[in-house]
Amino acid sequence: MDSSASASASPTAAAAADADRYTYSPRLQWQPEVEEYFAAAYGRDRFARISEALAHPSCYSCIRVNTLKSSTDAVMHKLMNLVDQNGLCGGINGLEIGQQNGGEQAHEGNSVVHKCPYSGLDNVLFVQGSGPHALHYDSQPDQSIKEVIVSRKCAESVLRGAQVYIPGVLACSSHVEKGDKVAVSVAIEQPAEDGGWTVGITRGTVLQGLQSDAHHEERKGLYIGQGITAMSRSGIFRVPHGVAVEMTERVYKLPSFNDVLEGEIFLQNLPSVVAARVLDPQPGERILDMCAAPGGKTTAIAILMKDQGEIIALDRSHNKVMDILKLAAEMDLNCIKAYKLDALKSVRKTNEAKYIGEAGSRTDAIVTLAEDSEPCINKVDAGTTNASEDSSTTSVVQTDNKKTDDKRYVSKADLRKNLRRMRNGPGRNNCSGGRVENSKGFLPNSFDRVLLDAPCSALGLRPRLFAGEETLESLRNHATYQRRMFDQAVKLVRPGGVIVYSTCTINPGENEALVRYALYKYKFLSLGSQHPKVGGPGIVGSFELSTKKYTEEWLTKHESQLVQRFDPSSTLDTIGFFIAKFDVGQKDD
Numbered sequence: 001m002d003s004s005a006s007a008s009a010s011p012t013a014a015a016a017a018d019a020d021r022y023t024y025s026p027r028l029q030w031q032p033e034v035e036e037y038f039a040a041a042y043g044r045d046r047f048a049r050i051s052e053a054l055a056h057p058s059c060y061s062c063i064r065v066n067t068l069k070s071s072t073d074a075v076m077h078k079l080m081n082l083v084d085q086n087g088l089c090g091g092i093n094g095l096e097i098g099q100q101n102g103g104e105q106a107h108e109g110n111s112v113v114h115k116c117p118y119s120g121l122d123n124v125l126f127v128q129g130s131g132p133h134a135l136h137y138d139s140q141p142d143q144s145i146k147e148v149i150v151s152r153k154c155a156e157s158v159l160r161g162a163q164v165y166i167p168g169v170l171a172c173s174s175h176v177e178k179g180d181k182v183a184v185s186v187a188i189e190q191p192a193e194d195g196g197w198t199v200g201i202t203r204g205t206v207l208q209g210l211q212s213d214a215h216h217e218e219r220k221g222l223y224i225g226q227g228i229t230a231m232s233r234s235g236i237f238r239v240p241h242g243v244a245v246e247m248t249e250r251v252y253k254l255p256s257f258n259d260v261l262e263g264e265i266f267l268q269n270l271p272s273v274v275a276a277r278v279l280d281p282q283p284g285e286r287i288l289d290m291c292a293a294p295g296g297k298t299t300a301i302a303i304l305m306k307d308q309g310e311i312i313a314l315d316r317s318h319n320k321v322m323d324i325l326k327l328a329a330e331m332d333l334n335c336i337k338a339y340k341l342d343a344l345k346s347v348r349k350t351n352e353a354k355y356i357g358e359a360g361s362r363t364d365a366i367v368t369l370a371e372d373s374e375p376c377i378n379k380v381d382a383g384t385t386n387a388s389e390d391s392s393t394t395s396v397v398q399t400d401n402k403k404t405d406d407k408r409y410v411s412k413a414d415l416r417k418n419l420r421r422m423r424n425g426p427g428r429n430n431c432s433g434g435r436v437e438n439s440k441g442f443l444p445n446s447f448d449r450v451l452l453d454a455p456c457s458a459l460g461l462r463p464r465l466f467a468g469e470e471t472l473e474s475l476r477n478h479a480t481y482q483r484r485m486f487d488q489a490v491k492l493v494r495p496g497g498v499i500v501y502s503t504c505t506i507n508p509g510e511n512e513a514l515v516r517y518a519l520y521k522y523k524f525l526s527l528g529s530q531h532p533k534v535g536g537p538g539i540v541g542s543f544e545l546s547t548k549k550y551t552e553e554w555l556t557k558h559e560s561q562l563v564q565r566f567d568p569s570s571t572l573d574t575i576g577f578f579i580a581k582f583d584v585g586q587k588d589d
């Protein structure tokens with residue numbers, strides 16, 4: 001641990017007496033059955049290392065450059081200039097790097113911002129952070145340290161570089177005034193009497209600095225930094241939102257990129273950048289991103305396609321579809337069409353499909369889509385570029401022609417609606433007015449490539465301070481959900497196409513076992529080799545839980561070499577992530 005960045009060189013007697021209390025040494029809690037399962041998969045030592053790594057953030061930020069708007073070199077120089085200008089003070093123009101010892105780093109420019117060393121990822125930059133730092137939490141002689149306890153979610157954000165916001169504060173010392181220095185610690189769920197978990201702190205609790213304080217013992221080793229209160233104690237618990245504590249010293253110092261080079265860069269975990277590359281989308285293709293929000297991989301795919309072709313981005317949440325559209329507009333990407341749709345229903349029923357034309361024809365598939373879902377390309381506000389409006393209008397006109405030719409499929413109301421839209425612009429019923437388009441699904445075999453970045457247990461995300469909520473049963477439920485989605489992906493991709501499946505969990509039941517399921521069920525699928533290959537191999541073997549008569553099969557040695565697994569405890573220092581690529585042969589239906 002680097003102690004050079006200590007908040008103060010000479011800790012007070014009070015702090016020294018309780019030195020190990022004011023440290024950051026979290027231990028991730030799991031359900032015992034889940035711990036056993038992971039120990040069986042990874043071996044006990046490796047799982048302990050993974051568990052330890054999960055409780056800490058990665059020590060760098062990974063930035064993907066929008067190469068349609070800028071070059072990697074140009075962005076690198078802009079970031080280095082920002083570090084040189086602002087890195088010392090932190091937060092100017094949103095770029096905040098190493099507030100205490102950031103000076104040393106800023107002068108070393110190149111060592112703070114550098115290019116990703118892995119081949120095939122030339123549009124990726126790393127910005128170095130630092131930590132864990134040993135901090136000294138000073139107080140006035142004969143006074144106890146003033147403290148703030150924050151929620152777990154709040155602490156996880158603070159560890160990634162955020163400030164402490166009001167809703168995240170659970171408890172605060174008495175007599176805290178605006179401008180006071182406070183030690184910030186986190187309250188994590190503890191085992192409850194009923195066998196569940198409880199945080200056990202009521203919001204607004206007053207801390208006296210005594211051993212009788214809420215969770216005094218449990219918070220030992222859970223101090224994430226020190227800051228200056230932006231308001232008094234009473235304000236913190238009266239005002240609904242805003243910053244409660246401006247962090248001045250942190251156990252991890254990571255750059256934050258609020259409003260920096262908007263549209264030119266996207267902050268994205270390295271494995272996510274890799275997943276989009278592995279899909280290998282080509283300009284002009286038709287791609288489906290089944291679970292797309294907030295659009296990180298969607299936009300990465302669009303850039304790889306040079307914004308030529310069509311990406312259908314789905315999410316079941318309205319607001320999240322808005323996020324995709326907003327991001328696409330910010331990055332000036334026109335080939336993305338985002339729809340609200342439950343991916344479990346993304347294959348259009350064949351009896352509806354047969355009216356449209358021959359199933360599998362790409363042109364027909366596009367028409368079907370247009371009939372159901374008014375195209376809405378990257379439009380977040382009515383004043384978007386002509387280019388995107390043009391393409392949207394063109395689609396609507398094509399659709400109308402088709403409908404006029406074939407009156408079986410169109411009501412007069414629909415015609416009137418479309419005519420109005422053509423005269424008056426898109427109106428309220430589109431993403432510009434805060435509404436997004438629904439879709440009824442897509443024809444089988446109508447996509448060249450499908451990305452299923454599945455919703456998952458997210459047990460690879462870092463930092464994670466608690467994992468006790470997952471049971472073997474809940475993990476299995478995630479796996480069932482993912483298989484159902486995968487079944488849809490298999491139907492939608494064309495023969496000769498590609499499916500990429502990814503998750504951000506370390507759970508083999510949602511990763512290797514999904515691959516096993518896919519290869520057993522669909523004989524026309526085979527694992528494809530991946531480029532770039534940055535992660536390690538998958539897990540070989542199987543798991544048997546005799547008490548519950550449960551067996552889970554993972555991979556063969558050969559298969560394990562074809563998938564990519566990102567281990568959070570490896571030197572790559574990434575989130576836990578999994579990628580499998582399937583080549584699709586001739587379907588047997």
Ligand SMILES: C[S@@+](CC[C@H](N)C(=O)[O-])C[C@H]1O[C@@H](n2cnc3c(N)ncnc32)[C@H](O)[C@@H]1O
Pocket residue numbers: 272290291292293294295296297298314315316317320341342343344453454455456
């Ligand atoms: C892992 S996140 C996707 C991240 C995204 N691919 C990216 O890189 O930015 C999973 C997403 O799946 C969405 N989701 C969950 N269940 C879904 C369903 N049945 N249909 C469509 N989307 C779903 C969630 O709303 C969430 O946004």
